Amino acid sequence: MLRVAVVGSGPSGVYTAQALVQQSLVPDVRVDVLDRLPCPYGLVRYGVAPDHEKIKSLQNTLRAVLEDERIGFAGNVEVGARGLTPAGLLRLYHAVVYCVGAARDRRLGLPGEDLPGSFSATDFVSWYSAHPDAAGSGFTLGARSAVVIGVGNVAVDVTRILARGAAELRPTDVPHEALGALAGSRVREVHMVGRRGPSQAKFTTKELRELATLPDASVGVEPTDLALDPGYADPSGLPAVGRRNVDVVRGWAEAGGDAARARARSIRLRFFL
Ligand SMILES: Cc1cc2nc3c(=O)[nH]c(=O)nc-3n(C[C@H](O)[C@H](O)[C@H](O)COP(=O)(O)OP(=O)(O)OC[C@H]3O[C@@H](n4cnc5c(N)ncnc54)[C@H](O)[C@@H]3O)c2cc1C
Ligand SMILES: NC(=O)c1ccc[n+]([C@@H]2O[C@H](COP(=O)([O-])OP(=O)(O)OC[C@H]3O[C@@H](n4cnc5c(N)ncnc54)[C@H](OP(=O)(O)O)[C@@H]3O)[C@@H](O)[C@H]2O)c1
The missing domain is CATH 3.50.50.60 (FAD/NAD(P)-binding domain)
Structure with a gap:
């Protein structure tokens, strides 16, 4: 059995897990999708605007993938300095795929950017x-x-x-x-x-x-x-x-x-x- 960890449960992480269990070169693959947040789906859940219900409903498609018995989801698992280390993960899994998105702001680098009333x-x-x-x-x-x-x-x-x-x-x-x-x-x-x-x-x-x-x-x-x-x-x-x-x-x-x-x-x- 090939055991793979996918770090990040946004669309890229979930579709990576799906591709891994659907491919036919390696017959028996098990995937754990890990996320630092308690709930899955990344920005589909926590970024797509609330009035875009149709796009938000993509969560149902992603959930169907996570319900595959060959795929597990574990929330509240952060990979990095504060949680599991990449080396630690490689002791548990044959491979690790990082699908962690791009969560940080892009700074303007201008004086006044952090004044009250100015937000990212x-x-x-x-x-x-x-x-x-x-x-x-x-x-x-x-x-x-x-x-x-x-x-x-x-x-x-x-x-x-x-x-x-x-x-x-x-x-x-x-x-x-x-x-x-x-x-x-x-x-x-x-x-x-x-x-x-x-x-x-x-x-x-x-x-x-x-x-x-x-x-x-x-x-x-x-x-x-x-x-x-x-x-x-x-x-x-x-x-x-x-x-x-x-x-x-x-x-x-x-x-x-x-x-x-x-x-x-x-x-x-x-x-x-
Ligand atoms: C505000 C906003 C609105 C958007 N609206 C739309 C839209 O309406 N339609 C559209 O098509 N696209 C939209 N997009 C783009 C779309 O959301 C992204 O392209 C998509 O979510 C990227 O998927 P991803 O899986 O790469 O990353 P993300 O969705 O960001 O998922 C990354 C996941 O990794 C987890 N993670 C990060 N670091 C760690 C770590 N160290 N350990 C464990 N887990 C970690 C995060 O918690 C997160 O769950 C929007 C983007 C933004 C920013
Ligand atoms: N379909 C949807 O409803 C939806 C909703 C939200 C997000 N998304 C997707 O999510 C991704 C991210 O979207 P995004 O809007 O964050 O990024 P984006 O598409 O890259 O747009 C960023 C905007 O900020 C401007 N900008 C960056 N630095 C600047 C600076 N220093 N001064 C002035 N302007 C600056 C950019 O201008 P320049 O072009 O001049 O750099 C650009 O207009 C995109 O793929 C987007 O399509 C989709």
Whole structure:
């Protein structure tokens, strides 16, 4: 029998375990999936936004894999300086596969980054996802205006959660404490800021478009920012996702900012800042 440890129970760890028991070169493989957290599924459980129920339901698929009798799951097992060592694991298993994700923040390296009122998306997402690491932290959302730095899908998630009304989040699995804080939120404007243009932004079109579907929020862009992006003026040379994103942003620019005054909250996309 070949015994393998997979460290990390996010999608990469669970699918690695599945691939190991499904392959046919080695007939008898047993896999233990280990995670430092008590519960499995990594960011599918503790990072995917609560209002993305369909993606969150991937947990059911991952659970079906962990229920295979050749695969075991052990939570509360940290591998590293504070727990089991890699050498210790190799005494117990023939092989170890590390699927530990990329959990740390990327620092901006700017003075003021740690001033009160400035947070990493990791902390904010962990808070509204009830990540065990966020236990005891809290956000009061007393400011009227919030700036989200970055134009990737996590920035879109954070912007959307700040701009959604608590009523829309109530049916989701957002934790009670975060729901209370979001219900009392005074945030009325969310500015999502990219250092490059809309044609190079990292968000995907489906996620970008969703911002305009929030019932209580309007979306606006600054025409002067867009004029700086050659890919906006001529999208023909862009990859497909860039072209689609530019189309969405163009639609918002052409619709103008009138809707902004009619809704409870506004989302402003800014570029080249
Ligand atoms: C905020 C956010 C939202 C996202 N939303 C989406 C989405 O809607 N749709 C989508 O397709 N993708 C989304 N993604 C991307 C997706 O979540 C990741 O690509 C995916 O989860 C990566 O899987 P992974 O298994 O590599 O890592 P992870 O999911 O991070 O899992 C790693 C696991 O390893 C464990 N671990 C770490 N260190 C140790 C250790 N030393 N010992 C033991 N265990 C350890 C962790 O506890 C964790 O359970 C999102 C990402 C983020 C950050
Ligand atoms: N499908 C979903 O709903 C969903 C939701 C969340 C996450 N995800 C996935 O999870 C992964 C991680 O997403 P992510 O949003 O964290 O990362 P990402 O896609 O790499 O986006 C990071 C953003 O931050 C910006 N940035 C980084 N350093 C900066 C700096 N110093 N100053 C200003 N801006 C800076 C980047 O700009 P530059 O491009 O200029 O570097 C980029 O716009 C991605 O694969 C994403 O698609 C998916």
